[in-house]
Amino acid sequence: MEDAFPAFVLHSEAIRPLMNEMPRYPEADSSEAAESDEELMAAFSHGAAEAFSTLFLRYKQPLFGFFRRRVADPAQAEELTQETFIAVLRAAARYQQTALFRTWLYAIGFKILRAHRRKAAFRATFLGEKPAGFEPATQSTLEAQVLMRNAVWKLDPLDREVLLLREFEQLSYAEIAELLSLPLNTVRSRLFRARLALHSLLAAPTPHSSAHESAQFKERL
Amino acid sequence: MNTAAHPVAPEEVMAFLDGELMSAEAQAVSIHLDQCAECAGLAAQFRSTSHSLSDWTVPPVSSSLFESVEELSAKAAASLELAKPGRTVQLSFWNWRMWAVGAGGMATALLILVAHFVTRSNVLNHRESVLSMAQMSAPRERDQLMNSLSPAPSSSTVEEKNQMAMSAGALISPARAQAGKSFGVAHAGGGGGAPAEALAAPGSMIARTVSLSIAVKDFAAARASLDSILLRHRGYAAQLSATTQENAPRTLQASLRIPAPELAAALAELKALGRVESETQSGDEVTQQHTDLAARIQNSRETEERMRAILEQRTGKIEDVLQVEEEIARVRGEIESMEAEQQALEHRVDFATVDLQLAEEYKAALNPPSASVSNRIHNAFVAGLRSAAETLLGLVLFVEESGPVLLIWLAILGVPVFFSWRRYRRMKGRL
Numbered sequence: 001m002e003d004a005f006p007a008f009v010l011h012s013e014a015i016r017p018l019m020n021e022m023p024r025y026p027e028a029d030s031s032e033a034a035e036s037d038e039e040l041m042a043a044f045s046h047g048a049a050e051a052f053s054t055l056f057l058r059y060k061q062p063l064f065g066f067f068r069r070r071v072a073d074p075a076q077a078e079e080l081t082q083e084t085f086i087a088v089l090r091a092a093a094r095y096q097q098t099a100l101f102r103t104w105l106y107a108i109g110f111k112i113l114r115a116h117r118r119k120a121a122f123r124a125t126f127l128g129e130k131p132a133g134f135e136p137a138t139q140s141t142l143e144a145q146v147l148m149r150n151a152v153w154k155l156d157p158l159d160r161e162v163l164l165l166r167e168f169e170q171l172s173y174a175e176i177a178e179l180l181s182l183p184l185n186t187v188r189s190r191l192f193r194a195r196l197a198l199h200s201l202l203a204a205p206t207p208h209s210s211a212h213e214s215a216q217f218k219e220r221l
Numbered sequence: 222m223n224t225a226a227h228p229v230a231p232e233e234v235m236a237f238l239d240g241e242l243m244s245a246e247a248q249a250v251s252i253h254l255d256q257c258a259e260c261a262g263l264a265a266q267f268r269s270t271s272h273s274l275s276d277w278t279v280p281p282v283s284s285s286l287f288e289s290v291e292e293l294s295a296k297a298a299a300s301l302e303l304a305k306p307g308r309t310v311q312l313s314f315w316n317w318r319m320w321a322v323g324a325g326g327m328a329t330a331l332l333i334l335v336a337h338f339v340t341r342s343n344v345l346n347h348r349e350s351v352l353s354m355a356q357m358s359a360p361r362e363r364d365q366l367m368n369s370l371s372p373a374p375s376s377s378t379v380e381e382k383n384q385m386a387m388s389a390g391a392l393i394s395p396a397r398a399q400a401g402k403s404f405g406v407a408h409a410g411g412g413g414g415a416p417a418e419a420l421a422a423p424g425s426m427i428a429r430t431v432s433l434s435i436a437v438k439d440f441a442a443a444r445a446s447l448d449s450i451l452l453r454h455r456g457y458a459a460q461l462s463a464t465t466q467e468n469a470p471r472t473l474q475a476s477l478r479i480p481a482p483e484l485a486a487a488l489a490e491l492k493a494l495g496r497v498e499s500e501t502q503s504g505d506e507v508t509q510q511h512t513d514l515a516a517r518i519q520n521s522r523e524t525e526e527r528m529r530a531i532l533e534q535r536t537g538k539i540e541d542v543l544q545v546e547e548e549i550a551r552v553r554g555e556i557e558s559m560e561a562e563q564q565a566l567e568h569r570v571d572f573a574t575v576d577l578q579l580a581e582e583y584k585a586a587l588n589p590p591s592a593s594v595s596n597r598i599h600n601a602f603v604a605g606l607r608s609a610a611e612t613l614l615g616l617v618l619f620v621e622e623s624g625p626v627l628l629i630w631l632a633i634l635g636v637p638v639f640f641s642w643r644r645y646r647r648m649k650g651r652l
Contacts, residue, residue, distance in 0.1 A: 064282040078283060121649035125641060148277040166239065167274050173241050188241075192232045199270045 037101035045092045052092075056085060059105060066109055066169060069149075071116070080116055084109045103175045106165070110179055151201040158182075159194035166191055227260060229253045234264050426511050426566075427504040429484060429573035437495030440471045440581040447475070447579070450490045454483035456572070470583030478572040491577065498580075507566050514563045521556045525549060 035043075035051075037058070043051035063084055067077035087108050095104065123129040152160055161180060165171045171179065177187045229250050236242050237250040254261050437443040444463070451457060456479035463473040479487045492500075528549045532542065592600070 060282055061279075065279040068279040069277065074280075081282065117649050121645050124648045125645040144276045145278060148273060152274075152277070167271060173236070173239070188232055188236060192235050195235065195267055195270050198274075199266055202270065202273055 038097045041092065041095050041101050042097065045095060052089070055101070059102075060085075062169070063105065063109055066106065067113065069152075069164060069168065070113060076116070080109070080112055084112050087112065100175075102169075103171065103179070106169050106171065107179055148202070151198055154201055155194050155197055159190045159197065162187055162190045163194040163198065227253070227257065229257075229260060231260075231263055234260055235267055238264055238267055425506060426508045426570045427506050428566075428569040429481065430503050430505070430576070431484070431488065431573065432499070432501040432576045432578075433488070433491060433497065434499040434578040434580070435491065435495045436498055436580050436582050438582050440473075440579070443494045443579055444473065446494055447473075447491070447577075450487055451477065451479075453490075454487040455480055456483065456487060459574075468585065470581040472581070473577070473579040475577045475579075477575040477577055479575055481571055481573050484573040484575075488575070491575070494579070495582075505569075507570065511563065511566050511570075514559055514566065518556055518559045518563065521552050521559065525552045525556065528552070 035054070037055060040051040040055050044055070060081065064077060064081045067080045067084075068074065071077045071080065084105070088105060091108070095101075120129075152163070155163065158180070162176055162182075165176045165179065166173075173184055173187050173191070176182070176191075177184045180187070182190075233242065233246070233250055234254065237247055237254075240247075242250060254264055435443075456477055459476045459478050461473070461475040463471065465471045528545055532545050532549070
């Protein structure tokens with residue numbers, strides 16, 4: 001099973017639907033998919049356990065992907081995914097349909113991720129624990145995949161976050177801006193910069209080439 | 222970017238591909254992309270990058286996660302316990318830290334309280350032991366010990382000291398019961414003690430000192446009564462100062478000298494002036510000092526007599542005569558000095574010292590005469606400026622005084638903290 005595809009893969013040609021359109025996931029049942037996330041969440045907050053099961057089926061893989069791309073240890077990513085769902089359960093009564101469930105879910109996930117990073121950085125800095133590194137390319141992790149991951153990790157942290165949220169979590173610019181507490185224009189410019197830099201890194205993965213090509217490209221325009 | 226050649230910004234091309242443009246803008250960008258190969262190339266590059274990202278797949282999540290969250294959701298839906306915000310159990314880092322800090326704070330406060338009470342009980346025990354020692358020792362030592370007990374005149378300590386002085390007075394009184402008139406025996410304090418003369422020890426000389434603080438209703442009448450009391454008891458004021466401030470009670474401070482035999486009566490009359498707020502009595506036995514002085518005077522007189530006799534009976538060189546006369550003059554000077562000291566000592570014994578403080582029971586006037594509004598505003602402004610200047614000066618002085626030390630501490634503590642923080646930030650960025 002695969003998690004959410006990158007945005008341009010989903011919306012690949014000229015007539016594009018709005019990016020906030022619900023992404024489709026293989027495991028989601030066709031009858032259940034008819035119900036929106038927000039309706040399911042409202043049903044769950046009124047005691048319908050199966051509603052949460054449906055939401056869980058829809059989002060467990062994307063949410064796991066969200067953590068897996070940001071955390072080196074797969075077990076840690078699973079733990080954080082579970083923690084996020086538990087947080088959703090706890091906060092179900094407070095959920096209001098003013099925001100998309102997807103945005104709300106990723107906001108919770110992002111908070112949990114930040115807390116995890118804080119604690120891990122503290123342990124690594126002051127307690128001498130070695131932070132886990134990403135696994136090298138093996139049979140299970142293709143070389144292209146590892147190259148992509150390494151290229152993305154070379155980006156500026158904030159640019160990388162904007163890029164990942166856009167490409168894999170498929171959040172709109174406005175949702176990313178709200179999640180990262182950034183102005184909308186900053187999100188757009190950072191995303192632009194991240195995409196150019198990533199293109200440069202993928203084309204010629206040397207430390208200086210990306211900036212050089214980016215400058216060349218801008219000059220050409 | 223050349224906006225003349227490309228009316229569409231590259232970021233707009235990206236936003237168009239992301240579906241983030243309004244329909245009119247999207248249409249404009251779409252038309253431009255059809256016409257401009259360069260921008261179409263940029264769009265293709267974006268699509269290519271995005272497509273490359275699809276290589277970064279994530280393996281499926283394990284089934285154990287599914288089971289555990291499913292179980293949790295079933296429980297939550299059944300009871301809605303977890304869904305109720307007020308009843309959620311949050312075992313977060315901050316929660317236990319908050320409890321730990323709270324418990325630590327409580328423990329510290331408790332420790333401080335216990336330490337305070339233990340210290341206080343130790344001080345009281347010390348006082349009791351000192352008092353018992355004083356009861357067994359000589360009157361003079363007792364007075365010294367009692368004076369060393371409570372240097373700060375707080376209300377409770379003054380009271381304790383007064384009580385101790387009373388008991389000490391009672392203890393020394395028997396010794397003074399048979400005091401000889403030759404020394405002008407001092408007077409015991411008032412305040413309900415037994416008659417001092419009847420209890421004085423033979424030959425004892427005691428210089429009495431009384432401190433009295435009285436609040437009076439009618440200050441002017443009290444002031445007049447004070448004069449008449451001094452006159453009646455043949456006393457005098459060695460020092461007297463009175464202060465009268467606007468919108469404040471009037472006060473008087475005086476150091477009175479009362480003949481020792483008259484002290485009890487004078488004190489009784491002074492106390493009748495108003496409400497006694499505090500009273501302290503002490504006695505300094507100077508018998509030994511006086512006896513020593515008398516003996517030394519006697520010796521010096523005899524020496525003087527002998528030298529005079531030598532001068533009258535013997536004849537010799539003129540130098541020797543002059544030398545003897547010089548010696549007589551020196552001895553004479555010593556005798557006069559000692560006699561003056563003896564007189565002062567006897568005067569201290571003959572005249573008890575009463576340090577009196579009179580304070581008016583102040584009643585604020587309904588319409589106190591006050592400065593004009595403009596003056597008050599001016600004064601307040603000046604006071605404010607002065608206060609601001611003082612604060613600023615205090616700050617500057619603090620920085621000057623403590624700045625170097627603070628800098629040292631900043632260097633000692635700040636540098637490791639800075640490097641740790643930087644390392645932490647870097648680590649967080651890498652995670």
